[in-house]
Amino acid sequence: MGNAPSGGYYFAPPSHWPLVGSAALLIMAFGGVMWMNSIGGGGWIFLAGLGILFYMLFGWFGTVIRESEGGLYNKQVDLSFRWSMSWFIFSEVMFFAAFFGALFYARVYSVPWLADIDNKLLWPEYKGAWPSAGPYLPPQFTAMGAWGIPALNTFLLLSSGVTVTWAHWALKVGNRPQLILGLAATVALGFTFLGFQIYEYVHAYSDLNLKLTSGVFGSTFYMLTGFHGFHVTLGAVMLTVILFRCMKGHFTADHHFGFEAVAWYWHFVDVVWLILFVFVYWV
Amino acid sequence: MTAAAHAQDHAHHDDHAHHPTGIKRWLFTTNHKDIGTLYLWFSFTMFLMGGVMALLIRAELFQPGLQLVNPEFFNSLTTVHGLVMVFGAIMPAWVGFANWLIPMQIGAADMAFPRMNNWSFYLVVPAAILLVASFFVPGGAAASGWTLYPPLIIQQGISIDMTILAVHILGASSIMGSINIITTILNLRAPGMTLMKMPLFVWTWLITAYLLIAVMPVLAGAVTMLLTDRHFGTSFFNAAGGGDPTMFMHIFWFFGHPEVYIMILPAFGVVSAIIPAFARKPLFGYASMVYATASIAILSFIVWGHHMFTVGMPAAGNLFFMYATMLIAVPTGVKIFNWIATMWKGSMTFETPMLFSVGFLCLFTIGGFSGLVLAITPVDITLHNTYYVVAHFHYVLVSGALFAIFAGVYFWLPKWTGNMYNETLGKAHFWLSVIGFNIAFFPQHFLGLAGMPRRIPDYALQFAEWNMWSSVGAFIFGFSQLVFLYVVIECIRSGRKSEQLPWEGADTLEWTHLPTPAPYHTFETAPVVK
Numbered sequence: 001m002g003n004a005p006s007g008g009y010y011f012a013p014p015s016h017w018p019l020v021g022s023a024a025l026l027i028m029a030f031g032g033v034m035w036m037n038s039i040g041g042g043g044w045i046f047l048a049g050l051g052i053l054f055y056m057l058f059g060w061f062g063t064v065i066r067e068s069e070g071g072l073y074n075k076q077v078d079l080s081f082r083w084s085m086s087w088f089i090f091s092e093v094m095f096f097a098a099f100f101g102a103l104f105y106a107r108v109y110s111v112p113w114l115a116d117i118d119n120k121l122l123w124p125e126y127k128g129a130w131p132s133a134g135p136y137l138p139p140q141f142t143a144m145g146a147w148g149i150p151a152l153n154t155f156l157l158l159s160s161g162v163t164v165t166w167a168h169w170a171l172k173v174g175n176r177p178q179l180i181l182g183l184a185a186t187v188a189l190g191f192t193f194l195g196f197q198i199y200e201y202v203h204a205y206s207d208l209n210l211k212l213t214s215g216v217f218g219s220t221f222y223m224l225t226g227f228h229g230f231h232v233t234l235g236a237v238m239l240t241v242i243l244f245r246c247m248k249g250h251f252t253a254d255h256h257f258g259f260e261a262v263a264w265y266w267h268f269v270d271v272v273w274l275i276l277f278v279f280v281y282w283v
Numbered sequence: 284m285t286a287a288a289h290a291q292d293h294a295h296h297d298d299h300a301h302h303p304t305g306i307k308r309w310l311f312t313t314n315h316k317d318i319g320t321l322y323l324w325f326s327f328t329m330f331l332m333g334g335v336m337a338l339l340i341r342a343e344l345f346q347p348g349l350q351l352v353n354p355e356f357f358n359s360l361t362t363v364h365g366l367v368m369v370f371g372a373i374m375p376a377w378v379g380f381a382n383w384l385i386p387m388q389i390g391a392a393d394m395a396f397p398r399m400n401n402w403s404f405y406l407v408v409p410a411a412i413l414l415v416a417s418f419f420v421p422g423g424a425a426a427s428g429w430t431l432y433p434p435l436i437i438q439q440g441i442s443i444d445m446t447i448l449a450v451h452i453l454g455a456s457s458i459m460g461s462i463n464i465i466t467t468i469l470n471l472r473a474p475g476m477t478l479m480k481m482p483l484f485v486w487t488w489l490i491t492a493y494l495l496i497a498v499m500p501v502l503a504g505a506v507t508m509l510l511t512d513r514h515f516g517t518s519f520f521n522a523a524g525g526g527d528p529t530m531f532m533h534i535f536w537f538f539g540h541p542e543v544y545i546m547i548l549p550a551f552g553v554v555s556a557i558i559p560a561f562a563r564k565p566l567f568g569y570a571s572m573v574y575a576t577a578s579i580a581i582l583s584f585i586v587w588g589h590h591m592f593t594v595g596m597p598a599a600g601n602l603f604f605m606y607a608t609m610l611i612a613v614p615t616g617v618k619i620f621n622w623i624a625t626m627w628k629g630s631m632t633f634e635t636p637m638l639f640s641v642g643f644l645c646l647f648t649i650g651g652f653s654g655l656v657l658a659i660t661p662v663d664i665t666l667h668n669t670y671y672v673v674a675h676f677h678y679v680l681v682s683g684a685l686f687a688i689f690a691g692v693y694f695w696l697p698k699w700t701g702n703m704y705n706e707t708l709g710k711a712h713f714w715l716s717v718i719g720f721n722i723a724f725f726p727q728h729f730l731g732l733a734g735m736p737r738r739i740p741d742y743a744l745q746f747a748e749w750n751m752w753s754s755v756g757a758f759i760f761g762f763s764q765l766v767f768l769y770v771v772i773e774c775i776r777s778g779r780k781s782e783q784l785p786w787e788g789a790d791t792l793e794w795t796h797l798p799t800p801a802p803y804h805t806f807e808t809a810p811v812v813k
Contacts, residue, residue, distance in 0.1 A: 022406055060398070
């Protein structure tokens with residue numbers, strides 16, 4: 001596998017895009033810090049940085065797409081992309097692991113400990129039952145049930161995993177109408193999921209009094225579902241880009257890792273949701 | 284093929300090696316050697332900055348009482364010194380080595396993703412700007428210690444947000460760099476370069492990159508929770524809301540312990556290249572070195588609790604983390620004895636790279652032993668947060684990681700620059716560093732055993748004498764690094780031309796298959812490894 005000669009491997013010429021990206025992040029960081037600390041103009045500086053970041057993403061990805069369609073990437077380059085996408089997804093798994101770790105720690109250790117004999121003097125009334133906003137913050141909230149919108153969202157995401165696979169089968173046999181239909185369905189399911197998620201948040205804030213500030217339950221609930229939702233957004237945007245590329249006639253039956261990378265990412269987002277559904281909503 | 288034939292080959296290639304010149308070459312570069320050079324100079328710059336902070340700390344501690352700085356600023360100095368040295372000096376130095384050496388050692392033409400490689404480097408710059416600029420905002424730089432523990436960290440000002448975002452950006456840089464390194468090693472090896480033929484430096488970096496991808500996202504998660512606790516009303520580390528500050532320590536050290544192996548594993552790789560070269564013998568126990576490196580990496584995930592024996596874990600937790608930590612001494616011992624066995628009956632010479640490697644071997648072992656002492660839970664309970672801990676981790680990070688960096692720089696300077704450094708001054712740098720380092724840090728063992736707490740700008744009178752010694756040693760060590768800077772610049776500018784193979788015993792691809800200095804592009808046609 002690693003033994004192919006390096007002849008024919010595409011090595012990129014000098015590029016200004018990385019530096020543009022670094023400038024964007026520096027501006028976003030300074031703007032973000034000012035924004036969070038209520039220093040005037042911070043929000044605008046942050047948005048300016050974000051704009052530069054988008055400019056960089058368009059430029060850089062555009063270059064990669066042109067190179068790919070121009071036939072510069074051989075099999076070995078393709079394999080590099082496969083390795084790198086796998087390791088990138090592994091890094092994402094570890095990012096979510098930190099937040100799941102926080103959830104398990106809160107449920108198994110910190111909340112029960114706060115109700116144990118050592119803390120009876122401080123908080124005699126506190127029972128330490130999950131869901132909990134802790135012994136001191138106002139606890140009047142209702143946890144989100146599993147069998148309403150969350151179950152529906154599970155169904156949507158699982159279906160989208162099926163449709164993206166159906167589209168992939170079509171791509172591999174060169175059936176472009178089925179490919180576009182499958183992808184369009186996946187994108188539609190993804191955005192529907194997001195719509196439901198927004199509706200759920202509004203419902204939680206206005207009816208259930210479940211907020212980001214609702215103690216450790218609110219923290220873990222919103223950070224886990226929020227980061228997941230952010231990843232679904234990214235995935236859906238990437239799928240949309242792939243959909244447009246398919247409509248433009250990009251990809252062939254044996255050269256389409258751009259499609260597969262996004263499909264892998266989509267499945268990853270799907271699996272994270274299943275774990276979320278079980279541990280955040282259900283048990 | 285002989286090196287000379289290769290040299291001709293490359294002279295031909297260089298004709299069409301188009302690359303920008305001047306500042307654009309360095310800003311837009313996609314060449315692994317340029318990026319390696321950028322990383323190494325950046326690392327040295329940050330090393331000097333972190334060093335100045337260290338000398339301010341030692342100047343304040345030269346005698347009891349408050350002389351130079353106020354306690355707030357002292358706390359900022361210890362915090363940012365740690366962050367700068369870990370994330371700004373040691374880690375980028377190793378990525379610089381990885382960039383320069385991995386493609387040449389596996390017979391690849393460059394890194395797998397040259398543009399992303401450039402971005403990995405140019406992300407550490409904004410992070411460094413954020414960290415250094417945080418000294419100048421209201422409230423001063425982060426003063427919580429490099430571990431950023433809540434609740435202290437929740438209370439400080441703007442600089443904490445800058446530090447948190449710097450950590451995010453550094454994490455992105457490390458993850459991209461590591462993905463690049465792993466992909467290069469797995470996919471770009473020359474024909475015949477099987478995994479078990481790879482030089483150990485490549486192996487250690489493969490495993491280091493795996494560790495980085497596994498733990499940098501966890502750190503990003505932890506500091507994100509800090510940020511939301513500070514500004515958005517979450518309660519991850521707030522007991523009133525059902526959270527727990529201890530939880531941050533668990534998540535942080537799940538990152539933090541693998542992090543220390545991230546800084547030392549490439550050092551093992553460098554020393555495993557240098558000792559055989561100067562003993563003129565093959566490395567003893569190559570396969571066991573690979574397995575030991577992997578074992579250390581796996582074990583690093585299950586020992587984090589030894590950083591927090593005093594927080595009140597259940598006894599079973601303390602026992603588990605104590606035994607798991609001691610287990611790491613086994614693969615580390617395998618390595619130490621393999622290096623000694625490599626030297627056994629070798630025909631050794633002691634040029635500067637070998638001196639630094641032998642210095643590494645002796646002093647890193649001391650740091651390893653003091654680590655074993657600290658792993659014993661009941662002992663740690665008395666030594667926790669004393670100068671004994673400071674002495675321990677400076678023995679593994681300075682005379683461990685940093686000495687290996689020096690050894691590697693001296694070893695590969697001829698390959699990188701085509702010139703030979705001044706051997707006399709190199710040796711002077713070594714002896715000044717070893718003597719200064721030991722005067723600075725050995726007494727800190729005594730201070731710690733006597734009960735002197737760390738991260739405090741003032742101390743009781745009985746600690747005065749050893750602190751004075753320690754400060755004197757720190758200044759000797761610090762200023763002798765200017766000798767290093769001079770040696771490197773003199774080597775680049777006016778060193779005498781190096782021979783094709785300056786080190787008789789060096790036998791990896793960059794020495795045997797490439798001219799000295801290495802041309803801008805190497806291995807456009809992959810070599811065949813037998």
